[in-house]
Amino acid sequence: MAKFPTLQDQLGDPIAGNGLLHRRFFLQSGAAIAGAAATLGTASAESIGTAAPEWTKKPGAAFNGYGVPSHWRDNIQRLVVTNAPPGREVAGSSRTPLEMMEGTITPGGLHYVRNHNGTPDVDPNKHELMIHGLVRQPLVFTLDNLLRYPMESRIHFVECAGNSGAISASAEPQQVRASTIHGLLSCSEWTGVKLSTLLEEAGLDKRGTWILAEGADSAAMSRSVPVWKALDDAMIALYQNGEPIRPEQGFPMRLLLPGFEGNTNVKWLRRMKVMDGPMYSRDETSRYTELMPDGKAREFMLQMEPKSLILKPSFGINMQGPGYYEISGLAWSGLGRVRRVDVSADGGKSWAEAALSAPVQTKALTRFRLPWMWNGQPAVLTSRTTDDKGVVQMSRAQWVAQYAPRQNFHFSAMQSWAVDAGGKVSNVYV
Numbered sequence: 001m002a003k004f005p006t007l008q009d010q011l012g013d014p015i016a017g018n019g020l021l022h023r024r025f026f027l028q029s030g031a032a033i034a035g036a037a038a039t040l041g042t043a044s045a046e047s048i049g050t051a052a053p054e055w056t057k058k059p060g061a062a063f064n065g066y067g068v069p070s071h072w073r074d075n076i077q078r079l080v081v082t083n084a085p086p087g088r089e090v091a092g093s094s095r096t097p098l099e100m101m102e103g104t105i106t107p108g109g110l111h112y113v114r115n116h117n118g119t120p121d122v123d124p125n126k127h128e129l130m131i132h133g134l135v136r137q138p139l140v141f142t143l144d145n146l147l148r149y150p151m152e153s154r155i156h157f158v159e160c161a162g163n164s165g166a167i168s169a170s171a172e173p174q175q176v177r178a179s180t181i182h183g184l185l186s187c188s189e190w191t192g193v194k195l196s197t198l199l200e201e202a203g204l205d206k207r208g209t210w211i212l213a214e215g216a217d218s219a220a221m222s223r224s225v226p227v228w229k230a231l232d233d234a235m236i237a238l239y240q241n242g243e244p245i246r247p248e249q250g251f252p253m254r255l256l257l258p259g260f261e262g263n264t265n266v267k268w269l270r271r272m273k274v275m276d277g278p279m280y281s282r283d284e285t286s287r288y289t290e291l292m293p294d295g296k297a298r299e300f301m302l303q304m305e306p307k308s309l310i311l312k313p314s315f316g317i318n319m320q321g322p323g324y325y326e327i328s329g330l331a332w333s334g335l336g337r338v339r340r341v342d343v344s345a346d347g348g349k350s351w352a353e354a355a356l357s358a359p360v361q362t363k364a365l366t367r368f369r370l371p372w373m374w375n376g377q378p379a380v381l382t383s384r385t386t387d388d389k390g391v392v393q394m395s396r397a398q399w400v401a402q403y404a405p406r407q408n409f410h411f412s413a414m415q416s417w418a419v420d421a422g423g424k425v426s427n428v429y430v
């Protein structure tokens, strides 16, 4: 008699410590996956048939102009964090609830927000973008002008230079959700005009090596951007996930510098001045540099390093007893594409390569997954990514050793989560 393969047959034996299984489970045909999933289901339905609930028997809600998420999930909210003095709460951030989400795209309403002086209410009919300095002809664009240029769409993450740092740099691991630590990170499909198109029209002077980008908010946030980046993949973004860019992301236009630290992605962009060197503006001298052990500071660390993060499980997302689980998380690199993600369940002693969910795009969040048969014993989960430039994510100890004490910008080290025998997940340093 033919014997159906059991879940264990399909999953195979663990390939790394504490029950990590081979990623091929996710690469196999749907049949194998269906077989495994069925084992988590039950044999009889309670809501289909005579006991069917109310909503199956009467008309549903009417149409509306702009939909909102299910009220059953209205606990999925950005986490507002501000250390500003009373009355100055518009300076601070709200963080994307990464551990409550799936896939890789951040809906507009959950994109993290980092503001230095609040979100301005910019009138798109009055806003202007000026390109001047070392150019043949200074140009001023309105939104309507820009909308007539050729556009392109690309999926990219934006990550704050301060992401992960303040909390990960603390001496003791803090017991907070992944998004409290790492939630200054989001990923969208951005649509707009290539900056190189506008710079070509203005006519770049050969002496132009840097461009000062300035926002129209009352912080007048400004950062110097190297010309090579402006001519490479920089965009004046006008749309975010298909809708006009949200006010909090820079409506009506922002500078998008894929893979560069968040602060260089100037929102409510009003001016770009071509110069023969960096401006050393307040926003780039008061922050975003790293003090080295020898007392010198590292400046213009513009590209975000490869990074990965397990979200399921993570602090607050506990295990529901021994058995089959999918470990899942996000990986990204400001230098290019994610090439691989390795996962450990024994604090880095042994590793298994995770499956990457397609498409894997450059400077975009990438979802990784790995099957895990948890035997109910304590485990320490960690992930480590390598990008297509061959750069490998650092351990916390390696990262900290690069700098003088208490540095916390551009923190890109590995995050570890301990699982205790009861399935409770906590933040640990390994």
Ligand SMILES: Nc1nc2c(c(=O)[nH]1)N[C@H]1C(S)=C(S)[C@@H](COP(=O)(O)O)O[C@H]1N2
Binding pocket: 111, 112, 113, 114, 115, 116, 117, 158, 159, 160, 161, 186, 214, 215, 216, 217, 219, 220, 221, 248, 249, 250, 261, 262, 263, 264, 265, 266, 267, 268
């Ligand atoms: N004009 C302006 N641009 C700005 C900021 C700002 O306060 N004003 N904050 C910067 C910082 S520090 C970051 S991390 C990103 C955040 O982008 P987001 O709010 O769309 O997530 O915007 C950058 N651009």
Ligand SMILES: [Mo]
Binding pocket: 114, 159, 160, 161, 162, 262, 263
């Ligand atoms: Mo930032």
